[in-house]
Amino acid sequence: MKVAFPYMGNLQIGIQSCLKKLGVSYLEQKPITKQTLELGVKYSPEFSCFPFKVNIGGFIEALEEGADTLLFAGGFGPCRFGYYGQTQAEILQRLGYKFDYLIIEMVQKNQKDFFRKLSSLSGQKNLLQVFQAVYLGYYKIKILDEAQKLAYYYRPREANHGVTDTVIEYIKAQVHEANNIFTLKQLWQELSAFFSSINIDSRRTIIPVALIGEIYTLLEPKINLNLEKKLGKMGLEIHKSIFLSDWIKYHIFLDAVGYDYKRHFAKESARYLNREIGGHTRENLGKAVQFIKQKGCQGIIHLAPLTCMPEIVTKELLQKISADYSVPYISLFIDEQTGEAGVNTRLEAFSDLLKFTTSIS
């Protein structure tokens, strides 16, 4: 058995270590390339969202390389993601691939399903061992997210460009190699020490911005064209709405004990949208307001794949937030046609606008 799973930012590192701990053999997946996208675009429905296409491409590549079990998540709407697993299976089966498909339904209070499926994958491991493996994976992602948060602070301030990226790469390699919680805990304690060695240019004006949007485009740098690095170089300090570790913490661990994570943003988003419509719309709107109020963000950058249904609503309602707080926003919808130069120009124009408005105020 060889397991393949979706490629999404640091999720890769988390799942790999989890499967390794469980003794399940997995495929060392290659990062997303142009060929992945081409395969995905060719075999996906035209208006499925970009993450779907990337994932189909990735799965085809994985199946070609000998994977025989695919791991995916599901749900029950209204966002399309809930049915992606089934639609992907239909497409891949029609292409003639034979594989086992393990879809973990990500719904409230369904952690048993999650742990059972992982346990069945590993053969004879009991639920406690599975939990430990999942926790290890989660811990790795958590550290990488913390490092990312520090990088958001240091990247616009670094005296020599690119130093922060080197630190991040180093930490990533360390985390990847670690195979028990103790090493990781130690690493976490040293985290800020790594970053504090970076020389800071204190004369720069730093503008805080809110980065919100759809989870896949936010988390996968290959898809969002390394947006975070770009923004950092422009002197913008990012406050991001979604981190993978938070998602796992709230949806897998804390949901089991009945914790409602929506309380974090329900109050702020209520003025704009007072109910769930699927996806991350409510979270994004609430967090955007929070970042403006608490972190003093002076701009909003909204990122989503083309045809993403919830994020279209977010874009429409962002106009209201933008007007209420007089904070400018830019909305980038990404698909296979998106050119890097165009994105760069738009971001540069946006950061110039922000710098101009701060300089006159």
Next chain:
Amino acid sequence: MKLGIPQALSYYWYYPMWKAFLENLGFEIITSGPTNRKLVNEGCKAAVDETCLPVKTFIGHSLQLLEKADALFIPSLKSCEEKRYFCPKIIALPETTACNVKIPIYSFVINNYSSLKNSEMSYKEFAKRFGISNSRASAAFCKALKFQSIYEHFLREGYTPSQALKLLKLEEEHDFLDDKNKKLHYKIAVLGSPYLVYDSFLNLNIKKKLELLDAEMITADILTEKDISTHTSFLGKDLFWTYPRRLIAGASYFIKHNIDGIILLSSFGCGSDAIMEPFITGLCENHVPYMVLTIDEHTGEAGFITRLEAFLEMIKHKKRSYNYESCISLHG
């Protein structure tokens, strides 16, 4: 007080119910009339670029009512049956419309996801906001439900919403029944959301065009709930949207019931259609001629006609050659 109901999206599902309910509460109801070019253009200008044509059209319709109505009635359709949703853009319609149309919007959430009784409560609570007693609201709701069930019955009989509304005397009398008796040779199933399939401006009057090509249009609305559940049982997991589920059931039902061709009518960028498209393709492959027509605000009529003609030609050719073959004389 005049309440405006935009003649798009949810109109095609719930207009009879809403009209009956609100009129019994003492409101005057006006609609925005059929879709036209000017209105679509205005909607496209106001709405965000990335959204789909039906939503842009909805905004266009709402803008038409700006001066005629005192307020708009746009409930948020979250779920109309148990365990199924509508698309996120439809759920958030009241909010997105409010961004673009500066007029009071009366709204409440229709959410039957956990129980069919939920929406009754929401309707009554809505009436309460205007100081209407519970018993009067209940009576209005019962009447509205009656209208709605007759309307749905007409749809299952194969009438279009506008014909059904006329039969319900909710619109002016018109003699349309003549063209229902016309005998047409081919049966084409047009699968799509009602706001596309029945909006004769957006779909460039596909019904009429098919009739000119000697084909009758059938929609998935003729399916009963029982048909739908039996014909979607092949899906590994229950589909959690009302409409895409109905369309997959439609494809599966029609290929077994003597259909000449299936057209999937979809709007550009429609998220839910994209998810069910592979299933419909899979069902039709090797069974029935199948075509996807995608509509957006730039769709040209000439290209549309050409594709329909080519599709019908193919079907006619297929039928003809089949007949020839069965007539070949035995001695060669």
